[in-house]
Amino acid sequence: MEALDYHAEERRKAEFNLDEMKIVWAGSRRNYELSDRVARLVASDPVFRKDNRTMLTRKDLFKDTLRKAAHAWKRIIDLRLSEEEANMLRSYVDQPAFTDLHWGMFIPAIKGQGTSEQHEKWLPMAYKMQIIGCYAQTELGHGSNVQGLETTATFDPQTDEFDLHSPTLTSSKWWPGGLGKVSTHAVVYARLITGGQDHGVHGFIVQLRGLDDHLPLPGITVGDIGMKFGSGAYNSMDNGLLRFDHVRIPRNQMLMRVSQVTREGKFVQSDVPRQLVYGTMVYVRQTIVSDASCALARAVCIATRYSAVRRQFGSQNGGPEIQVIDYKTQQSRLFPLLASAYAFRFVGEWLKWLYTDVTQRLQANDFSTLPEAHACTAGLKSMTTSVTADAIEECRKLCGGHGYLSNSGLPELFAVYIPTCTYEGDNVVLLLQVARFLMKTVSQLGSGKKPVGTTAYMGRAEHLMQCRCEVEMAQDWLKPSTILEAFEARAVRMSIACAKSLGKFSNPEDGFAELSPDLVEVAIAHCQLIVVSKFLEKLQQDIPGKGVKRQLEILCNVYALHLLHKHLGDFVATGCITPNQGALANEQLRLLYAQVRPNAIALVDAFNYTDHYLGSILGCYDGNVYQKLYQEAWKDPLNDTVVPDGYLEYLRPILKQHIRTARL
Ligand SMILES: CCCCC/C=C\C/C=C\C/C=C\C/C=C\C/C=C\CC/C=C/C(=O)SCCNC(=O)CCNC(=O)[C@H](O)C(C)(C)COP(=O)(O)OP(=O)(O)OC[C@H]1O[C@@H](n2cnc3c(N)ncnc32)[C@H](O)[C@@H]1OP(=O)(O)O
Numbered sequence: 001m002e003a004l005d006y007h008a009e010e011r012r013k014a015e016f017n018l019d020e021m022k023i024v025w026a027g028s029r030r031n032y033e034l035s036d037r038v039a040r041l042v043a044s045d046p047v048f049r050k051d052n053r054t055m056l057t058r059k060d061l062f063k064d065t066l067r068k069a070a071h072a073w074k075r076i077i078d079l080r081l082s083e084e085e086a087n088m089l090r091s092y093v094d095q096p097a098f099t100d101l102h103w104g105m106f107i108p109a110i111k112g113q114g115t116s117e118q119h120e121k122w123l124p125m126a127y128k129m130q131i132i133g134c135y136a137q138t139e140l141g142h143g144s145n146v147q148g149l150e151t152t153a154t155f156d157p158q159t160d161e162f163d164l165h166s167p168t169l170t171s172s173k174w175w176p177g178g179l180g181k182v183s184t185h186a187v188v189y190a191r192l193i194t195g196g197q198d199h200g201v202h203g204f205i206v207q208l209r210g211l212d213d214h215l216p217l218p219g220i221t222v223g224d225i226g227m228k229f230g231s232g233a234y235n236s237m238d239n240g241l242l243r244f245d246h247v248r249i250p251r252n253q254m255l256m257r258v259s260q261v262t263r264e265g266k267f268v269q270s271d272v273p274r275q276l277v278y279g280t281m282v283y284v285r286q287t288i289v290s291d292a293s294c295a296l297a298r299a300v301c302i303a304t305r306y307s308a309v310r311r312q313f314g315s316q317n318g319g320p321e322i323q324v325i326d327y328k329t330q331q332s333r334l335f336p337l338l339a340s341a342y343a344f345r346f347v348g349e350w351l352k353w354l355y356t357d358v359t360q361r362l363q364a365n366d367f368s369t370l371p372e373a374h375a376c377t378a379g380l381k382s383m384t385t386s387v388t389a390d391a392i393e394e395c396r397k398l399c400g401g402h403g404y405l406s407n408s409g410l411p412e413l414f415a416v417y418i419p420t421c422t423y424e425g426d427n428v429v430l431l432l433q434v435a436r437f438l439m440k441t442v443s444q445l446g447s448g449k450k451p452v453g454t455t456a457y458m459g460r461a462e463h464l465m466q467c468r469c470e471v472e473m474a475q476d477w478l479k480p481s482t483i484l485e486a487f488e489a490r491a492v493r494m495s496i497a498c499a500k501s502l503g504k505f506s507n508p509e510d511g512f513a514e515l516s517p518d519l520v521e522v523a524i525a526h527c528q529l530i531v532v533s534k535f536l537e538k539l540q541q542d543i544p545g546k547g548v549k550r551q552l553e554i555l556c557n558v559y560a561l562h563l564l565h566k567h568l569g570d571f572v573a574t575g576c577i578t579p580n581q582g583a584l585a586n587e588q589l590r591l592l593y594a595q596v597r598p599n600a601i602a603l604v605d606a607f608n609y610t611d612h613y614l615g616s617i618l619g620c621y622d623g624n625v626y627q628k629l630y631q632e633a634w635k636d637p638l639n640d641t642v643v644p645d646g647y648l649e650y651l652r653p654i655l656k657q658h659i660r661t662a663r664l
């Protein structure tokens, strides 16, 4: 018998080839096939079950995470999965774990900042997970200000060792994932001191726990920092605290690609820029942008499928009520998020390319594109995670009351996701880095230095400062060059206005601090331009499949025009468009929503998420929402007994007292 599909009619409405869209979303046919296989592997394995985890105590949740990580590792070995497949498996297991930090930060830190001898010594053990590592940078007193870290690594020429020490309470390492209970090793960031001189923050490989008994080594205090936001969620991770009491490590455990300390204790700064010490963060920020599209797609998939099932009001002659997805307000809240998921997917692909390119250049000692890579990763990490965090909450609201149920999947997704706005760089702090980069670019405009890469548009500042938008009718807003010019003009005009305001301050740093809220807006305008332009570039590619490119064009226009509508004040105040042109953009946006509507379910099907990964009754593939909600309610432990525990002690006495009072 064919399974019930409450979305069958919706799926029939689609105007494009779904299989081809799945490939576009995955990036290639090969990626699609790999990802589909790994997702099904995880979904069909009972060890990876996750529907009960919000009910677990912290200890049980943590043990469950260890069990899943061990099982994942066994599957990776048994099935001889490649690194790429293993990474997919990690993401489909969908439970934050120490392994994220081991593979995602500890190994990349050694690879990026270690010498070839250090690679040879440490990487084979790390790859086999004979040692497990974390990334211990943040302290109780300092996170954003990395130069403010207090942990010291003092070189002792007598013994050829560093002495690692936590001189104050605020120097305690605080937050590193995997540190609390699991890691045997850490890359620790500490101030390097030689001959009484402070050379700033550097990375050191430090063993924390015994490899036989897992006990902390002498001089090391280590533990978990405690429960975090929400139930389940990020509490599967052992974010830790760490203190050193004069712990000794050999000199060759300082990561020495950027700077070296010789046997005599001489500090040698190589040609490599000191910012490479921050390289692991750049790598992870880039991965976070791709992850943002996945998290956003997940929330949007749930809200879209549920919006097609849910009906409220408008029954005619006893017929069915209106599907809430048909309300224009629902569409205007949901479809821009759907478009954003695609937009972030494509900008994530591009950022991966940029990162690979800069890494290859760094290997050849070409550091010229490092500032741009830093600005792009910082800005896009900030923008995509802020939008995604807000969007998950919006999707919860789009699902009405049922969105607040844990089994909608949205509360846990929100709780797991929101720290992304803070870790790997607080989002405001990162946008200020982008603003610094933009102000520097503007200040060099007159010098003959041609801006390149994502700031190339600033080279056309003269034109962009005075160009006039030519839109006369709503449909004029569908022209890619019109959209692009409006976004470029807005970004350049906001940048130059801020640069002029900065010029009025005698001390530039005072000006930067005073104008920082405006500078954040400038950085956002620049980042939005990058996302819009990369979406438009994607559309220049050959995209096969009936109707696929057309749907992507519609989504690209939705993405750009909803931003224009949301930031209308910027566009009008800078004179890039008139208020009337803004109104025409909004008119066009409404027409675009009507074009998205019949394709909405198929557009979220293209994410190819299994019900296991989605973890949401509201978002389940077959749309059989009510029956599943009803069945699920009976599985709650509160319903194990008809009369609740505590009735005799606490409820009955009150009820009886009430009866007595009533009788009086
Ligand atoms: C179960 C399955 C098993 C299998 C598993 C398999 C695989 C898993 C694999 C992978 C997983 C992948 C990914 C996931 C990994 C991890 C994600 C999970 C959890 C995340 C956990 C979180 C970790 C953290 O949060 S780590 C700590 C992060 N901390 C920060 O981000 C701090 C933010 N602060 C800073 O970055 C800096 O302090 C600052 C704000 C940039 C300021 O720095 P400062 O030195 O003071 O610089 P300035 O004076 O401002 O600038 C000087 C100069 O330098 C330039 N600059 C700054 N930063 C950089 C940089 N990074 N790169 C290049 N240039 C930089 C700056 O622009 C300025 O330039 P100028 O002089 O030209 O102006």
Ligand SMILES: Cc1cc2nc3c(=O)[nH]c(=O)nc-3n(C[C@H](O)[C@H](O)[C@H](O)COP(=O)(O)OP(=O)(O)OC[C@H]3O[C@@H](n4cnc5c(N)ncnc54)[C@H](O)[C@@H]3O)c2cc1C
Pocket: 101, 135, 136, 137, 138, 141, 142, 143, 144, 145, 174, 175, 176, 177, 234, 239, 419, 422, 423, 424, 425, 426, 427, 428, 429, 432, 516
């Ligand atoms: C779940 C989670 C996991 C983490 N994992 C790790 C890990 O594995 N390893 C690790 O080393 N660290 C980790 N961290 C720490 C994380 O990197 C830091 O919390 C993050 O970098 C922010 O720093 P902070 O906490 O010092 O925030 P703060 O800088 O204290 O921010 C507080 C407020 O001040 C504002 N602010 C700060 N500086 C400025 C400024 N210059 N201008 C304007 N506003 C400013 C911020 O915008 C924010 O609103 C993790 C954190 C979390 C929440």
